[in-house]
Amino acid sequence: MVNAWYMDTEQNDQRLEHHRNPPQFVSLKQLYEKTGVEYFSINVDTYLTDGVLDKIKKDRGYTYEDDITCSKECLPNYEEKLKSFFEEHLHTDEEIRLVLDGSGYFDVRDGDEQWIRIQVTAGDMIVIPSGIYHRFTLDTNNFIRAKRFFIGEPVWLPYNRPADEVPARQDYLRRLKEGFPVAAN
Ligand SMILES: [Fe+2]
Numbered sequence: 001m002v003n004a005w006y007m008d009t010e011q012n013d014q015r016l017e018h019h020r021n022p023p024q025f026v027s028l029k030q031l032y033e034k035t036g037v038e039y040f041s042i043n044v045d046t047y048l049t050d051g052v053l054d055k056i057k058k059d060r061g062y063t064y065e066d067d068i069t070c071s072k073e074c075l076p077n078y079e080e081k082l083k084s085f086f087e088e089h090l091h092t093d094e095e096i097r098l099v100l101d102g103s104g105y106f107d108v109r110d111g112d113e114q115w116i117r118i119q120v121t122a123g124d125m126i127v128i129p130s131g132i133y134h135r136f137t138l139d140t141n142n143f144i145r146a147k148r149f150f151i152g153e154p155v156w157l158p159y160n161r162p163a164d165e166v167p168a169r170q171d172y173l174r175r176l177k178e179g180f181p182v183a184a185n
Pocket of ligand 1: 089090091095134135158
């Protein structure tokens with residue numbers, strides 16, 4: 001089950017929880033209102049046949065999908081890779097992930113530049129809007145398997161911060177200012 005919270009500013013291991021003291025949790029509703037990040041709950045035991053994921057894919061036009069595994073065993077230069085995932089960046093398209101096994105953290109900036117940490121485990125599907133500054137890290141379990149989705153031909157290119165001139169960033173800031181539409185999911 002997904003959990004989200006505001007992060008502390010400690011610079012130690014990125015794989016730790018990094019709660020504030022006291023912890024400051026963020027509900028899914030608040031997460032959406034503050035960042036535009038959308039969430040879907042998927043049953044990983046039945047998703048191939050229950051139609052829930054199929055409907056999301058159809059509704060949102062996800063025509064591409066693949067499967068990725070991140071672990072110490074699967075990735076050469078694991079520690080280096082982990083650091084590169086953790087570079088603050090944005091994309092010109094949504095970043096869509098469905099966790100099938102394991103766990104990790106997606107960190108996103110809210111409108112006040114505060115980091116919100118989103119903890120994802122099996123069954124959590126999140127949609128990170130285009131143009132939002134974000135980063136990813138595994139947690140201390142060092143294992144995640146996830147599906148990636150895309151509308152059309154996938155473009156995984158990250159624009160590391162600063163990337164304020166990228167049109168997707170300007171578009172995101174406009175949407176953030178206007179407010180994300182209610183009941184989008
Ligand atoms: Fe990304």
